Amino acid sequence: AARGRALVSCVGVTRDFGGVRALDGVSLQVFPAEIVGLVGPNGSGKTTLVNLLCGALQPTRGTVAIGGRPIGGLAPHRVAHTGVARTYQIPRPFESMTVRDNVAMAVMFGRTGASLSQARSKAQQHLATVHLGHLADVRPGSLNLHQRQLLEMARAIAAEPVVLLLDEALAGLNPAEIDDAVAVIRRIHATGISIVVVEHLLRVLNQLSTRIVVLDRGAVIADGDPAQVLSDPAVVRAYLGR
Numbered sequence: 001a002a003r004g005r006a007l008v009s010c011v012g013v014t015r016d017f018g019g020v021r022a023l024d025g026v027s028l029q030v031f032p033a034e035i036v037g038l039v040g041p042n043g044s045g046k047t048t049l050v051n052l053l054c055g056a057l058q059p060t061r062g063t064v065a066i067g068g069r070p071i072g073g074l075a076p077h078r079v080a081h082t083g084v085a086r087t088y089q090i091p092r093p094f095e096s097m098t099v100r101d102n103v104a105m106a107v108m109f110g111r112t113g114a115s116l117s118q119a120r121s122k123a124q125q126h127l128a129t130v131h132l133g134h135l136a137d138v139r140p141g142s143l144n145l146h147q148r149q150l151l152e153m154a155r156a157i158a159a160e161p162v163v164l165l166l167d168e169a170l171a172g173l174n175p176a177e178i179d180d181a182v183a184v185i186r187r188i189h190a191t192g193i194s195i196v197v198v199e200h201l202l203r204v205l206n207q208l209s210t211r212i213v214v215l216d217r218g219a220v221i222a223d224g225d226p227a228q229v230l231s232d233p234a235v236v237r238a239y240l241g242r
């Protein structure tokens with residue numbers, strides 16, 4: 001295929017929670033060099049899909065594969081070693097450690113198996129990538145929400161993933177902070193990491209994404225070029241119809 005081999009993919013994935021079908025036959029592929037915007041109304045299954053792609057949840061039916069290999073029953077920490085990393089909506093850094101050591105710990109848990117001093121120097125590089133180089137010595141408690149989200153990204157890229165899943169990393173930010181976070185996401189992307197961004201702000205997705213995938217009631221209702229997808233009547237209906 002023109003886009004090469006999928007880095008991560010799910011095929012015909014259904015996920016039930018008791019009687020609730022959160023995802024219903026979803027197929028999605030993420031290719032090298034992409035920034036995929038994942039959107040949909042509340043409850044459409046976005047977080048469930050992110051949790052499936054990083055191995056935190058198992059599908060009820062269907063398969064998730066990383067680098068062409070089904071991840072089956074791999075534990076989430078094993079999936080991290082296969083190249084998919086994610087951030088959480090609510091950052092939970094180690095509050096007693098400096099910002100630098102939070103990232104250094106993530107480096108050490110990642111694939112490189114570095115010493116603490118090597119990990120700290122690598123951490124400083126990751127912090128520079130996310131515009132937090134000047135705050136390496138403070139504790140997370142003195143960071144604002146935006147900076148905590150950036151720290152979350154630094155911890156995720158410390159695992160040296162090939163795909164990074166960002167779950168609402170821009171939620172609650174002001175316009176200047178959103179611009180800064182978008183610049184950081186572009187910078188991470190420029191290091192060769194494909195990105196899946198779960199985001200409500202369509203304006204941001206339109207400028208950031210190379211492709212947009214829309215979920216509605218657990219199914220993919222659009223997948224393609226940002227401008228085309230965002231003007232698709234079915235997409236407009238899914239957003240405005242409720």
Ligand code: ADP
Binds near residue numbers: 020022040045047049
């Ligand atoms: P989104 O991220 O798009 O808001 P979610 O993936 O969080 O959607 O949820 C999709 C559907 O699955 C919702 O109906 C939600 O209530 C349900 N759901 C998600 N996680 C669970 C869970 N752990 N237990 C029960 N229902 C869940």
